[in-house]
Amino acid sequence: MIVNQETWTPERVDQLKIYFEAGLSCRDIAVNIGVSRNAVIGKLSRLNLTRTTPDERRARRKKATAHAAQRATAKQQLRLLQAAYEPERDDAPIVSVNSCSLFELSEQRCRWPISSPGADDFCFCGNTPLGGMPYCSGHYRLAYQAGSRQRAIRG
Ligand SMILES: [Zn+2]
Incomplete structure (x- = not known):
């Protein structure tokens, strides 16, 4: 040998x-x-091959992970922003979970009428309204669309 x-x-x-x-x-x-x-x-x-200590490696990994998290957060924030500025779908259903009677209406309740006045099930939406608006976001949208349509017909 x-x-x-x-x-x-x-x-x-x-x-x-x-x-x-x-x-x-x-x-x-x-x-x-x-x-x-x-x-x-x-x-x-x-050979000048120095190895980082486990602590250094951990710190480096942590930094990389934090960086990735930051990037993900930025991406998520962008998505949230896009969602916020994206026009809501017209056919999105408006759910009035707090529908109320005329007597229960207040500043804090959307006063969009549901069904037609005089009907047995007539009530108001009752959702939390947009700030300073009489309607919730969904019904504000409906009201705005109806208005713009009317303007379009008149014009
Ligand atoms: Zn409403």
Whole structure:
């Protein structure tokens, strides 16, 4: 059996670099190459291959994760903005969950009439109105559309 007296053959150095890049511990590299752990550590320092400490790696990973989170948040914010500025679909149903009678109407309730006056089920929407408006967002939209249509007919 020929014993190579030279610890660091070019092949072993290559292996060392590969294992190092793969993130193996010095002990694992030593076992894989078949040299002592001290030999690995010594060779790594001679090759100027310094490994970041687990803390540094964690910090770097944390930074990367935070950065990704920031990007995601920016994307989400953009989506929210787009949704806010996107015109609501005309056929979006308006759900009046708090429908109320004429006597229950107040500043805080949408006064859009549901059904027709005199009908048994006549009531008002009762949803929370838009600030300063008599109607909730859905009914404000309806009122606005009706108005613009009328203007269009008149014009
Ligand atoms: Zn309403």
